[in-house]
Structure formats: structure tokens, C-alpha cells
Amino acid sequence: MSDLISEKKKNLRQEILRIRNDIPKDAHLEKSRRITEGVLTLPAFLGAKIIASFSSIRGEVDMHFINTRMASLKKQLALPRVNADHMTLSFFAVDDLETLVPGAFGILEPNPAHHAEIPYEALDCILTPGAAFDVSGYRLGYGGGYYDRLFSRLSAGIPKIAPAFDCQRVPEVPRDVFDTPVNYLVTEYKIYSF
Numbered sequence: 001m002s003d004l005i006s007e008k009k010k011n012l013r014q015e016i017l018r019i020r021n022d023i024p025k026d027a028h029l030e031k032s033r034r035i036t037e038g039v040l041t042l043p044a045f046l047g048a049k050i051i052a053s054f055s056s057i058r059g060e061v062d063m064h065f066i067n068t069r070m071a072s073l074k075k076q077l078a079l080p081r082v083n084a085d086h087m088t089l090s091f092f093a094v095d096d097l098e099t100l101v102p103g104a105f106g107i108l109e110p111n112p113a114h115h116a117e118i119p120y121e122a123l124d125c126i127l128t129p130g131a132a133f134d135v136s137g138y139r140l141g142y143g144g145g146y147y148d149r150l151f152s153r154l155s156a157g158i159p160k161i162a163p164a165f166d167c168q169r170v171p172e173v174p175r176d177v178f179d180t181p182v183n184y185l186v187t188e189y190k191i192y193s194f
């Protein structure tokens, strides 16, 4: 990865995360609700059985609305655990969000002693976090390459859906060869497909 691209990613990440952090609490909840309602209208979501989602941190779209509804939607929720040694994610079946425990980075994670692991091949749809998204669906994450590594191991047809605030849209995200675009970006105003 070139230092120049890396530096550009770092700057854009800081800028957008600062803006996202400034969304007032009420607006954050209301926008999160609208975004998750939008996700629920996507055929790529509706047609999936096993859904990889995430526990929200750092001002991310609040995924609680959707994560708590998976059972009534007849979906299996899969949440990731960070393997810091390999910088990879492992997914586990979660039926009760109360059983999650804080893991690496303080994110609420499944506990392998209580949740069954779901292999990557079984995931039907990936709800993808991120800092910024561009007009071609390219994604800027938090700098660990975790989702880039996951995407490189999935078959190309698995839909990647990014729930994100409108303020996270940018004209262009700096691109490295390993960066993979998402298929859908769902904001509080609009659904973009790429």
C-alpha cells in the first residue's frame, strides 16, 4: 500500500468521523431508524437467510433496530469477533444480544463458548460498517483491513450492504488494489446501488 494513499485515507477517515460524531443524539437515532428501514426493503437483504451484521461503535448507524428484529424476520443474525492476531473476523450465530461481551476495541462480540461459528461460505449477505463511501461504492473502513480481508474470501456474488449516514458519502475514496466496493449504500435519504 502506498504511503500517499494511506495518508489520504487517514485524513479522510478523520474528517468524516469527526462529522459523523457531531450528529446530535436525537437525529442519530431517527436517521438510524430510517436507514435500517431502508435496508429492510432491499431484495438482497430480504432474500438472505444468514445475515452478517455488526454491533455499532463510535457513532455508527445504530444497528440495534435491525439486529433485534432478525428472529421475527426469520433470519439468522451473525455477528463478528475480531481475531487480533490474524486481523480477521469470525462470525457466530447470535439469537440473544444480551449474551454479547466486550471484545477487542470494546465492541460487543459473541463468545465462542456460547455461540456457534458460522463459516464464511454460509453467509448470505454482509451488512458492512465503514467511515466513508464514494460514488462507485468504494469503502473507507477504520484502517485495519478486516472487511477487505473478509471480502477477498467471499464469493463475489454475496451482497454487501452498507448502512451509513448521508454525511459519509464522498465523491471519491482513495483506492488500494485490495479495496472492494459494496453493492448497496443505504442512507437516511436514499438507497444507492453500484
Ligand SMILES: Nc1ncnc2c1ncn2[C@@H]1O[C@H](COP(=O)(O)OP(=O)(O)OP(=O)(O)O)[C@@H](O)[C@H]1O
Pocket (backbone or CB within 6 Å): 001, 009, 130, 139, 140, 141, 142, 143, 144, 145, 146, 147, 148, 149, 152, 176, 178, 179
Ligand atoms: N485481502 C487482504 N489480505 C491481506 N491484507 C489485506 C487485505 N486487504 C487489506 N489488507 C491490509 O489491510 C490494511 C488496511 O487496509 P485499509 O486501509 O484499506 O483498511 P480499511 O478498509 O479502512 O479497514 P477495514 O476493512 O478494517 O474497515 C492494509 O495495510 C492492507 O495491506
Ligand SMILES: [Mg+2]
Pocket (backbone or CB within 6 Å): 139, 140, 141, 145, 148, 178, 179, 180
Ligand atoms: Mg480498505
